[in-house]
Amino acid sequence: MSLLVVDHVTKRFRDITATNDVSFTVEPGKIFGLLGPNGAGKTTMIRMLTNIFVPDEGTITMFGESVGPAHQNRIGYLPEERGLYKKMKVGEQLIYFGQLKGLSRPQAVKQTMLWLEKLDAGDWFSKKVDELSKGMQQKVQFIATVMHEPDLIILDEPFTGFDPINAEILQRLVLELKAQNRTIILSSHRMEQVERLCDDICLINHGRAVLVGSVRNIKAQYGRDTVQLEFEGSDEFLNTLENVKIIERSGHFAELRLLNGASAQDVLKSAMEKSNIYRFEIVEPSLNEIFINVVSNNIDQSAEAAA
Amino acid sequence: MSNMTTSKSPSKIGVIMQHEFLKRIRSKGFIIGTLLGPLAMFAMIAIPAVIGYLSKDSSQEKISILDQTGKLAPLIVEKSPTKYFIARVSEDSLRAQVLSEELTGYAIIPADILKTGKATVFTRGGGGLSLFGQLENAIEDVVRNERLKEAGADLSVIKLVDEGVDLATQKVTETGVEKDFGAAYAIIGYVLGFLIYILMFIYGMMVMRGVMEEKTNRIVEVLASSAKPYDIMMGKILGIGAMGLVQMVIWAVLGTLVSMLAGTILLKLGIVGGETTAMGAQPGQQGVPEGFSMPSISPWLGVAFVFYFLAGYFIYATLFAAVGSAVDQEADAQHLQMPITLPIIIPILFIGNVIADPNGTLATVMSLIPFFTPILMIVRIAATSVPVWQIVLSVILPIITFFGLVWVAARIYRIGIMSYGKKPTFKELAKWVTS
Numbered sequence: 001m002s003l004l005v006v007d008h009v010t011k012r013f014r015d016i017t018a019t020n021d022v023s024f025t026v027e028p029g030k031i032f033g034l035l036g037p038n039g040a041g042k043t044t045m046i047r048m049l050t051n052i053f054v055p056d057e058g059t060i061t062m063f064g065e066s067v068g069p070a071h072q073n074r075i076g077y078l079p080e081e082r083g084l085y086k087k088m089k090v091g092e093q094l095i096y097f098g099q100l101k102g103l104s105r106p107q108a109v110k111q112t113m114l115w116l117e118k119l120d121a122g123d124w125f126s127k128k129v130d131e132l133s134k135g136m137q138q139k140v141q142f143i144a145t146v147m148h149e150p151d152l153i154i155l156d157e158p159f160t161g162f163d164p165i166n167a168e169i170l171q172r173l174v175l176e177l178k179a180q181n182r183t184i185i186l187s188s189h190r191m192e193q194v195e196r197l198c199d200d201i202c203l204i205n206h207g208r209a210v211l212v213g214s215v216r217n218i219k220a221q222y223g224r225d226t227v228q229l230e231f232e233g234s235d236e237f238l239n240t241l242e243n244v245k246i247i248e249r250s251g252h253f254a255e256l257r258l259l260n261g262a263s264a265q266d267v268l269k270s271a272m273e274k275s276n277i278y279r280f281e282i283v284e285p286s287l288n289e290i291f292i293n294v295v296s297n298n299i300d301q302s303a304e305a306a307a
Numbered sequence: 308m309s310n311m312t313t314s315k316s317p318s319k320i321g322v323i324m325q326h327e328f329l330k331r332i333r334s335k336g337f338i339i340g341t342l343l344g345p346l347a348m349f350a351m352i353a354i355p356a357v358i359g360y361l362s363k364d365s366s367q368e369k370i371s372i373l374d375q376t377g378k379l380a381p382l383i384v385e386k387s388p389t390k391y392f393i394a395r396v397s398e399d400s401l402r403a404q405v406l407s408e409e410l411t412g413y414a415i416i417p418a419d420i421l422k423t424g425k426a427t428v429f430t431r432g433g434g435g436l437s438l439f440g441q442l443e444n445a446i447e448d449v450v451r452n453e454r455l456k457e458a459g460a461d462l463s464v465i466k467l468v469d470e471g472v473d474l475a476t477q478k479v480t481e482t483g484v485e486k487d488f489g490a491a492y493a494i495i496g497y498v499l500g501f502l503i504y505i506l507m508f509i510y511g512m513m514v515m516r517g518v519m520e521e522k523t524n525r526i527v528e529v530l531a532s533s534a535k536p537y538d539i540m541m542g543k544i545l546g547i548g549a550m551g552l553v554q555m556v557i558w559a560v561l562g563t564l565v566s567m568l569a570g571t572i573l574l575k576l577g578i579v580g581g582e583t584t585a586m587g588a589q590p591g592q593q594g595v596p597e598g599f600s601m602p603s604i605s606p607w608l609g610v611a612f613v614f615y616f617l618a619g620y621f622i623y624a625t626l627f628a629a630v631g632s633a634v635d636q637e638a639d640a641q642h643l644q645m646p647i648t649l650p651i652i653i654p655i656l657f658i659g660n661v662i663a664d665p666n667g668t669l670a671t672v673m674s675l676i677p678f679f680t681p682i683l684m685i686v687r688i689a690a691t692s693v694p695v696w697q698i699v700l701s702v703i704l705p706i707i708t709f710f711g712l713v714w715v716a717a718r719i720y721r722i723g724i725m726s727y728g729k730k731p732t733f734k735e736l737a738k739w740v741t742s
Binding site for chain 2: 047050051052053069072073075077079081082083084085086088092096097099100101144
């Protein structure tokens with residue numbers, strides 16, 4: 001059974017449609033990437049999962065039930081905009097957040113100590129938040145997210161604000177949580193991290209889910225239609241190729257996308273007729289390229305639709 | 308599957324309330340405010356008394372009486388020998404003395420004063436109404452007695468006229484009659500009404516700032532992902548309300564101690580006797596013949612005070628919470644606060660009318676409007692005996708109002724805490740409520 005099923009969910013704010021008919025499923029024990037450019041509707045989607053917003057249309061099913069306040073205790077949520085009480089001591093604050101997530105006070109105290117120790121922060125208990133550095137505050141916020149041992153952990157841009165060393169620690173913690181069979185939804189625009197961590201992704205653009213599936217499948221799918229060419233002489237011949245989209249061209253190098261199911265062999269043949277090709281390779285694009293492609297394609301399409 | 312959160316845990320609203328209560332009660336601000344509160348209270352009560360005392364007795368006013376009748380001056384001087392003197396020099400030198408500030412002024416009693424009833428006082432200007440009033444009374448008394456004497460009135464008649472009337476106030480109760488402290492009770496009512504006004508403001512603003520702090524620091528998103536907006540809002544209002552109650556209890560204890568202490572000191576200085584009664588009594592009425600005694604305060608007045616304070620606090624705190632949720636910074640809150648602060652201030656403007664006629668139509672109607680009830684009803688209850696049906700209404704109507712406002716405020720809060728950027732207009736707020 002899927003842990004989370006988002007089914008044709010639409011949310012509007014006055015004249016803006018923040019998410020438009022979005023569907024995806026999240027499997028238990030997986031890391032799910034929710035991707036998209038700024039303003040695409042990721043945070044709105046997350047707020048519907050955490051029951052801060054209610055969808056206008058569609059349904060969200062979590063743990064086999066329609067999502068509601070009762071599920072809030074089983075979710076850990078790290079918002080993109082971090083928020084802590086500046087004048088409050090770290091310990092008190094974490095105990096409060098733990099209690100808010102349904103822990104008893106003794107449990108909350110215990111978990112606070114445990115997690116502070118785990119993150120080498122045992123001596124922060126009596127420090128006020130505004131005495132801590134940004135990175136340290138991030139750690140506190142992360143503890144607040146996971147200390148009640150939620151089944152579903154939602155991390156909105158978790159790596160921003162972390163230096164490389166702490167980002168590494170965070171990544172290790174995320175993988176540790178996954179090993180404990182927790183489900184994690186990760187929203188990020190840092191593709192190399194998503195590529196390394198996520199099992200499945202949903203790419204949202206302009207409120208719509210434009211790409212959904214497992215990272216492996218998506219890369220394999222895009223891997224068959226991206227071609228890199230190196231050649232001698234003029235690049236004039238590139239303009240005569242049919243059924244390709246030129247992604248990049250520079251001197252003696254070009255990256256092409258095959259359109260309309262064109263075969264790579266045909267493109268190679270016609271290229272060889274006009275130029276001296278010394279490298280021809282079908283490559284697997286990085287998630288970053290796929291991301292940029294899909295998003296800019298999307299813009300192209302909407303521009304065409306508008307024209 | 309986590310087994311931690313499945314255990315029976317306290318309600319979210321309780322957790323939030325407890326947190327708000329403990330956080331605030333441990334803060335430095337609370338300790339300072341609680342300790343300085345009675346001091347401010349003491350100052351509010353004692354300073355006017357001391358000022359009244361000083362302005363009455365320490366005046367260095369000297370007025371020379373230039374008497375052209377040749378017989379009235381000694382009688383006038385007799386009225387206040389430290390203030391009035393018989394002029395033994397010419398008018399020119401009197402004028403010089405006034406200019407050199409040796410004299411406050413001089414009065415000319417014309418020879419035909421008994422016929423015309425006109426006298427003139429010369430000063431450097433100003434001098435205050437009480438100075439002129441007292442002088443006028445003194446001259447008037449003397450002139451009246453002289454006229455009576457000239458008309459052939461008997462000395463005993465003159466004495467009778469002089470005696471005037473002393474109106475004693477008695478209150479009818481079921482156990483007979485007792486001394487009526489109407490004036491003192493009116494003052495108590497005024498003080499209690501004013502206290503509710505100040506506390507509603509202070510605690511209401513505290514709720515608003517708390518809501519805004521959580522919104523601007525983005526804490527509210529973590530809260531909203533853990534509890535229902537209604538619970539977050541009500542938890543905060545209840546927590547701060549509980550803190551307010553504790554603070555009031557401490558103040559009541561401290562206040563009693565301070566006022567006992569202050570009473571002893573003031574009594575020793577001889578300030579209290581005349582002044583406390585003069586505050587409420589007619590000006591010019593001197594002393595209390597029966598001696599100084601305190602009116603008894605019914606414990607019900609205390610209960611009523613706590614109830615009306617809570618009613619007022621809850622009504623306005625919900626509104627303050629809604630405003631706090633709708634804006635990003637305090638400066639933006641100003642324009643939305645207007646419709647809240649106005650109904651808090653209005654009863655203060657009417658408090659004088661209510662004290663003057665606590666059972667009049669104005670007082671009755673105003674005190675039954677739920678937004679005004681907390682301040683005005685406590686004044687009436689202290690100052691008079693309010694009909695039972697009005698008390699019942701003054702309990703029920705604010706409670707109904709509160710529940711209505713909670714519904715409205717929660718709907719604004721729910722959307723407000725997640726809305727950043729622009730200041731909402733009243734029209735938009737109305738849309739939030741109805742959406």
